Amino acid sequence: MMPTDANNLSQMPSSFARADFPSDFVWGCSTSSFQIEGGATVDGRTPSIWDHFCQTPGKIRDASNAEIACDHYHRWPEDLDLAKQIGMNAYRFSIAWTRIFPDVSGVPNQAGLDFYSRLVDGMLARGLDPWATLYHWDLPQYLQEIGGWENRATIDAYLVYVDTVTRHLGDRIQNWITHNEPWCTAMHGNWDGMHAPGQKNFKAALLVAHHVMLSHGLAVPIIRKNVAHAKVGIALSLHPLRPASSSETDLAAMQRHDGLRNRWFLDPLFGRGYPIDILAHCANDLPTIRPSDMAAIATPIDFLGVNYYFPETIASAPDCPPLHTRLEEVAGRERTGFGWEVAPDGMRELLQRIANDYPAIPIYLTENGASYEDVMDADGSVQDCARRDYFIRHLASLQRAREAGVDVRGYFAWSLIDNFEWAEGYMRRFGLVYVDFQTQQRTMKQSGHWFRTFLRGAA
Numbered sequence: 067m068m069p070t071d072a073n074n075l076s077q078m079p080s081s082f083a084r085a086d087f088p089s090d091f092v093w094g095c096s097t098s099s100f101q102i103e104g105g106a107t108v109d110g111r112t113p114s115i116w117d118h119f120c121q122t123p124g125k126i127r128d129a130s131n132a133e134i135a136c137d138h139y140h141r142w143p144e145d146l147d148l149a150k151q152i153g154m155n156a157y158r159f160s161i162a163w164t165r166i167f168p169d170v171s172g173v174p175n176q177a178g179l180d181f182y183s184r185l186v187d188g189m190l191a192r193g194l195d196p197w198a199t200l201y202h203w204d205l206p207q208y209l210q211e212i213g214g215w216e217n218r219a220t221i222d223a224y225l226v227y228v229d230t231v232t233r234h235l236g237d238r239i240q241n242w243i244t245h246n247e248p249w250c251t252a253m254h255g256n257w258d259g260m261h262a263p264g265q266k267n268f269k270a271a272l273l274v275a276h277h278v279m280l281s282h283g284l285a286v287p288i289i290r291k292n293v294a295h296a297k298v299g300i301a302l303s304l305h306p307l308r309p310a311s312s313s314e315t316d317l318a319a320m321q322r323h324d325g326l327r328n329r330w331f332l333d334p335l336f337g338r339g340y341p342i343d344i345l346a347h348c349a350n351d352l353p354t355i356r357p358s359d360m361a362a363i364a365t366p367i368d369f370l371g372v373n374y375y376f377p378e379t380i381a382s383a384p385d386c387p388p389l390h391t392r393l394e395e396v397a398g399r400e401r402t403g404f405g406w407e408v409a410p411d412g413m414r415e416l417l418q419r420i421a422n423d424y425p426a427i428p429i430y431l432t433e434n435g436a437s438y439e440d441v442m443d444a445d446g447s448v449q450d451c452a453r454r455d456y457f458i459r460h461l462a463s464l465q466r467a468r469e470a471g472v473d474v475r476g477y478f479a480w481s482l483i484d485n486f487e488w489a490e491g492y493m494r495r496f497g498l499v500y501v502d503f504q505t506q507q508r509t510m511k512q513s514g515h516w517f518r519t520f521l522r523g524a525a
């Protein structure tokens with residue numbers, strides 16, 4: 067396909083089609099419960115840490131909350147219709163823990179289970195293969211009251227939740243993602259405090275990271291027990307890195323940043339334990355690791371989910387403990403409306419690095435997308451050329467990774483519909499479909515139309 071009004075024609079692939087990908091390639095879009103569902107108190111749901119965080123003044127940029135969000139709880143048939151119209155064959159969603167276990171009693175809430183049962187049936191009826199994420203950041207607030215992920219008891223509660231959900235839905239869902247982006251759960255939630263629960267304590271963040279990874283590893287056999295032919299994985303947020311300069315100090319800083327950002331999660335998953343350079347560097351902040359923990363984290367998985375958004379440029383910063391690194395904003399780079407660097411080739415680079423550095427494993431690109439300040443034109447259309455070109459260039463990059471031998475088997479666009487973007491509230495639109503948050507009207511953007519044409523093989 068030849069783009070006509072691309073922003074960056076020089077970077078656009080000259081010829082590019084669905085047929086260039088394998089016929090069994092997974093094409094989906096990703097969403098998450100808190101960001102789209104709304105229905106905050108419907109059918110027994112109780113608050114998660116994000117409901118609580120939204121009520122804390124100053125935490126959400128537009129002072130909004132997700133009590134209604136996209137009202138997907140009620141509008142899901144229309145939303146799944148949209149995914150089908152685009153031509154997706156898969157749909158990644160997450161399950162809200164507090165719909166399943168609304169309180170400490172440990173009694174599952176049938177209405178919550180029924181909701182996801184209907185939702186999954188709706189996917190199957192539309193030819194969308196369900197990909198369920200078990201934890202996409204919305205921890206029950208009642209668990210936070212006892213220390214949240216810092217408390218090992220939360221791991222036990224998570225395993226009960228995983229067991230319950232997979233027993234109820236495992237007859238229809240084959241693909242399970244234990245956690246979405248543990249780095250964000252741990253670090254945004256507990257180190258920089260940008261996300262719920264909003265703590266600023268590095269030692270706590272490392273403890274949370276350890277418990278989240280441990281809960282992942284312990285969940286894998288439970289899912290396998292409950293789901294025939296289960297495919298189990300985890301979705302990590304990973305970044306290709308560049309040094310701010312060629313100085314030795316910046317190169318060493320980049321290594322340290324890589325150690326916490328990427329290797330801290332990849333190495334233990336693949337049985338290597340935590341990276342020794344970071345163990346040494348963060349010696350004062352390390353969690354207690356019990357003898358069997360690392361083996362549990364390394365329980366073999368079926369696939370690795372990679373969420374790719376942007377590369378990072380790292381400089382040495384002696385005044386910034388604990389890693390003594392800082393992110394550098396390089397001027398003149400193409401950026402999304404959110405300010406995230408647009409670097410399509412970074413996706414290929416990242417995927418090749420994973421393939422080179424770690425044992426062979428099927429990879430699914432479980433998130434990739436861009437926010438721009440979309441406007442609806444007078445004729446009711448949303449001409450988001452920049453997002454369309456973003457997708458084209460990233461898919462071309464994915465294709466280059468495949469051609470280089472990386473075993474990538476699927477791609478999920480973030481996101482189907484505009485939604486509640488965490489600490490940014492409704493200020494960042496990522497959807498292939500525009501949502502008017504006053505009326506809840508959905509409008510397919512030009513990027514959604516492009517995807518549809520591409521997936522039909524007509525692009």
Ligand code: FCB
Pocket residue numbers: 098101246247250303373433480487488496
């Ligand atoms: C990822 C999150 C997802 C969404 C995108 C834009 O880090 O997993 O929920 O917010 O960023």
